[in-house]
Amino acid sequence: MARQLTPFGRLLLVVCGLGLIGYGLYKYGVLDRLARVVAPDRKQEGTVSKDDFGPVGTGSTAPAASKAAIGGGSRLARPIKVAIVTWGGYAGGIVANNGFAPTKDSLFFKDQGIQVELLVIDDFAKSRDAFRAGGDKGGVDIMWSTVDAYALEYGGLRKLNPKAIIQYDWSRGGDAIAVTSSIKAVADLKGKSLACAEATPSHYFALYVLTQGGLTNRDVDWKFTDSAVEAANLFKAGKVEAAVSWSPDVYIAARERAGAHILASTKEASNLIADIFVARGDFLEEHPEDARRFVAGWLKGVDLANANPDKTAALLAKSFSGIGLEDAKGMLQDVKLPTYAENRAFFDPQASLASYQTIFKSAQGIWRRIGKIKDVFEPYQALDTRFLEGAAEFFADAAPAKPEFEFKAPPKPAAAAILTKTVSVYFPTGSATLDENAKAVLDTQVVDLAATFGSAYLRVAGNTDNVGSRDANVRLSRARADAVTQFLVSKGFDRNKFEVVGHGPDKPLATNDSDEGRAKNRRTDFEVIPR
Amino acid sequence: MEIREAVSKHRARGLILAGVAVFFGLWCVLSYASLVPDVILPSPTEVLQAFPRLHFEEALVRSAGWSLYRVTMGFVLAAVVAIPLGLLMGTFPPVKLFCAPVLDPLRFLPISALVPLTIVWFGIEEKQKIVFLFMGTVVYLLPLVVEAVENVDDVFLQTATTLGATRSQIVGQVLIPGSLPAIGEALRVMNGIGWTYVILAEVINAPYGLGALINVAGKRSHVDQIFALVLVILLIGVVTDQIIRFVNQRLFFWKS
Numbered sequence: 001m002a003r004q005l006t007p008f009g010r011l012l013l014v015v016c017g018l019g020l021i022g023y024g025l026y027k028y029g030v031l032d033r034l035a036r037v038v039a040p041d042r043k044q045e046g047t048v049s050k051d052d053f054g055p056v057g058t059g060s061t062a063p064a065a066s067k068a069a070i071g072g073g074s075r076l077a078r079p080i081k082v083a084i085v086t087w088g089g090y091a092g093g094i095v096a097n098n099g100f101a102p103t104k105d106s107l108f109f110k111d112q113g114i115q116v117e118l119l120v121i122d123d124f125a126k127s128r129d130a131f132r133a134g135g136d137k138g139g140v141d142i143m144w145s146t147v148d149a150y151a152l153e154y155g156g157l158r159k160l161n162p163k164a165i166i167q168y169d170w171s172r173g174g175d176a177i178a179v180t181s182s183i184k185a186v187a188d189l190k191g192k193s194l195a196c197a198e199a200t201p202s203h204y205f206a207l208y209v210l211t212q213g214g215l216t217n218r219d220v221d222w223k224f225t226d227s228a229v230e231a232a233n234l235f236k237a238g239k240v241e242a243a244v245s246w247s248p249d250v251y252i253a254a255r256e257r258a259g260a261h262i263l264a265s266t267k268e269a270s271n272l273i274a275d276i277f278v279a280r281g282d283f284l285e286e287h288p289e290d291a292r293r294f295v296a297g298w299l300k301g302v303d304l305a306n307a308n309p310d311k312t313a314a315l316l317a318k319s320f321s322g323i324g325l326e327d328a329k330g331m332l333q334d335v336k337l338p339t340y341a342e343n344r345a346f347f348d349p350q351a352s353l354a355s356y357q358t359i360f361k362s363a364q365g366i367w368r369r370i371g372k373i374k375d376v377f378e379p380y381q382a383l384d385t386r387f388l389e390g391a392a393e394f395f396a397d398a399a400p401a402k403p404e405f406e407f408k409a410p411p412k413p414a415a416a417a418i419l420t421k422t423v424s425v426y427f428p429t430g431s432a433t434l435d436e437n438a439k440a441v442l443d444t445q446v447v448d449l450a451a452t453f454g455s456a457y458l459r460v461a462g463n464t465d466n467v468g469s470r471d472a473n474v475r476l477s478r479a480r481a482d483a484v485t486q487f488l489v490s491k492g493f494d495r496n497k498f499e500v501v502g503h504g505p506d507k508p509l510a511t512n513d514s515d516e517g518r519a520k521n522r523r524t525d526f527e528v529i530p531r
Numbered sequence: 532m533e534i535r536e537a538v539s540k541h542r543a544r545g546l547i548l549a550g551v552a553v554f555f556g557l558w559c560v561l562s563y564a565s566l567v568p569d570v571i572l573p574s575p576t577e578v579l580q581a582f583p584r585l586h587f588e589e590a591l592v593r594s595a596g597w598s599l600y601r602v603t604m605g606f607v608l609a610a611v612v613a614i615p616l617g618l619l620m621g622t623f624p625p626v627k628l629f630c631a632p633v634l635d636p637l638r639f640l641p642i643s644a645l646v647p648l649t650i651v652w653f654g655i656e657e658k659q660k661i662v663f664l665f666m667g668t669v670v671y672l673l674p675l676v677v678e679a680v681e682n683v684d685d686v687f688l689q690t691a692t693t694l695g696a697t698r699s700q701i702v703g704q705v706l707i708p709g710s711l712p713a714i715g716e717a718l719r720v721m722n723g724i725g726w727t728y729v730i731l732a733e734v735i736n737a738p739y740g741l742g743a744l745i746n747v748a749g750k751r752s753h754v755d756q757i758f759a760l761v762l763v764i765l766l767i768g769v770v771t772d773q774i775i776r777f778v779n780q781r782l783f784f785w786k787s
Contacts, residue, residue: 042590042738128750133571153750153751159569199751223736230646373751
């Protein structure tokens with residue numbers, strides 16, 4: 001007997017039908033394929049490992065055009081506007097400007113005839129908005145950046161033709177990783193949750209430390225935040241096991257969470273995070289003389305600040321809101337203000353260690369690998385050293401740059417390492433002589449590590465497999481570690497920076513029962529030891 | 532133009548199109564004629580060109596889905612809390628007086644201050660984001676629901692009383708049906724509020740999300756991407772608005 005379906009019955013049938021069709025599509029992978037077209041997932045991140053950092057070649061030199069002398073343009077009729085953040089690295093400029101506001105009672109005006117206004121814009125994105133607007137339209141002419149962050153954002157800012165013009169500080173403790181008590185070395189971070197502001201110097205610092213310690217970017221559970229302060233707060237609240245942030249928040253967080261401590265900071269990785277000023281292209285083109293005087297005045301201020309730290313701290317405390325005298329002293333201790341000569345050395349296109357060129361290239365490679373940028377640029381495209389060169393007349397009697405760190409004594413033998421970089425340096429059987437291959441490996445894997453951890457000791461530990469007598473192996477591994485150290489010293493490092501150890505077969509990484517395992521055990525460990 | 536004149540459907544459509552056209556034309560003139568530098572205002576072409584990269588590399592659709600999910604969940608939670616509570620407060624003045632000193636000032640709450648608090652209380656996963664959006668929405672929705680109940684004309688109440696209705700009959704058959712259309716309208720307006728907070732909601736640990744994408748695009752100075760993402764949010768907003776409008780008309784047909 002035919003019966004009329006009720007509307008509800010019809011609906012039920014339609015739903016069941018759709019469900020069946022949907023299940024079929026899912027079962028045969030059509031839905032997956034459809035999802036890949038309609039809603040593709042984020043492009044897969046590449047893996048960053050220890051091999052991605054290191055010397056990248058210094059081949060590219062600036063084209064002749066940028067060597068041209070400064071000329072033309074007009075003098076600026078208003079103060080130069082500069083975006084800064086709450087950070088001790090601006091001490092040189094703050095001293096030269098006698099505070100933040102433009103004033104005629106300043107070194108900038110008295111010596112250089114320019115006025116400067118320093119604007120504190122702590123929000124990263126807002127400082128970029130101000131830079132895009134430009135000094136003529138209520139924004140700024142010059143903004144802060146770091147070489148690693150600049151390599152990331154240069155593509156987006158390229159239409160403004162921005163140029164790096166001066167390095168105002170090295171972060172020396174300003175960036176740090178706070179961890180819980182169970183994490184003693186970088187390798188312990190494997191599988192742990194790590195908070196950090198994405199695509200910032202914190203992120204770069206974390207990638208560097210992780211990879212040098214034998215991990216990759218995929219080995220930690222990233223919890224990305226919008227700002228470094230939030231990352232520190234997550235750690236303080238116990239929501240993550242580690243956080244990368246900056247001074248003073250990261251130190252406060254490590255102090256306030258029970259059992260927490262600082263694992264590593266730019267105190268050890270002293271030549272990694274370089275703070276630089278970036279100026280708008282139109283500003284440099286229209287007012288090159290003002291830019292030259294800005295650079296000269298700033299670096300004169302650096303000399304003054306380095307000579308009078310107490311007076312400088314007092315001025316910092318007076319200028320930054322919410323910063324007391326003790327805070328200001330701490331902020332100054334977390335940075336190193338490079339002098340005129342050190343600036344010239346940093347931007348020298350021929351410099352091969354921890355320079356603008358090498359950091360820019362390394363950082364660009366890293367960001368590209370994890371999919372943060374697509375296009376790559378030559379470091380010199382984003383740089384204009386004419387203003388620095390043009391300021392030479394003011395620093396005629398300046399001493400040339402000297403090695404910054406002195407190693408009066410070797411490290412204490414029992415000192416714990418914050419990270420261990422394991423490198424396979426090949427030696428012929430029974431020999432402790434480095435061949436060209438081995439030297440090349442050290443050049444790419446270790447020289448940069450030693451330069452970046454400029455202030456830290458490096459323990460060079462030779463290891464062998466268990467073939468042969470233990471005594472002979474210990475002797476041989478020590479001789480090999482010594483050869484490695486001699487090679488590094490020949491690259492310009494202080495002999496006292498290194499401690500030579502021969503473990504022989506005592507510290508195997510893998511089993512000695514297989515060829516593969518034995519090969520793994522024949523290695524040189526480079527342990528970074530804070531001073 | 533007359534005050535409150537009736538506009539025919541045909542003319543209304545024309546006016547809407549004209550409004551969009553003028554706005555779009557202004558954008559074209561300002562950007563293509565380079566009256567405003569493109570690092571401040573990208574041209575429509577640049578914004579369009581930003582889409583392929585967002586789609587194929589930054590998971591635009593998934594991000595939109597996640598943001599829609601968070602905003603909708605926050606909104607539904609807010610409705611589930613605000614409607615019964617608002618009905619109670621609107622119906623019984625003592626309840627309102629009891630709650631008002633606590634609930635009224637909440638509207639002045641700077642919502643961004645809640646981000647660190649919600650993290651401490653609810654962690655850094657989805658729960659925190661949804662609770663944050665719930666808080667941002669409910670403080671505005673509640674007063675509107677109360678107002679909707681209070682605005683039901685006394686004439687209906689008196690008539691019902693005169694006809695001998697009991698207390699539960701008055702609430703169930705006069706106050707609730709009388710206020711529902713206005714509540715529906717309030718829900719429609721408040722649906723947009725969640726989207727205005729989505730950037731704040733997604734500042735922490737949001738692998739997918741339109742707000743998170745905007746945050747990152749801002750850091751990399753990709754103004755074209757920011758514009759493209761804002762357009763997507765606007766589009767989602769308009770579509771959901773139309774859907775709620777349609778549902779309201781169907782559900783509360785007695786209003787007109």
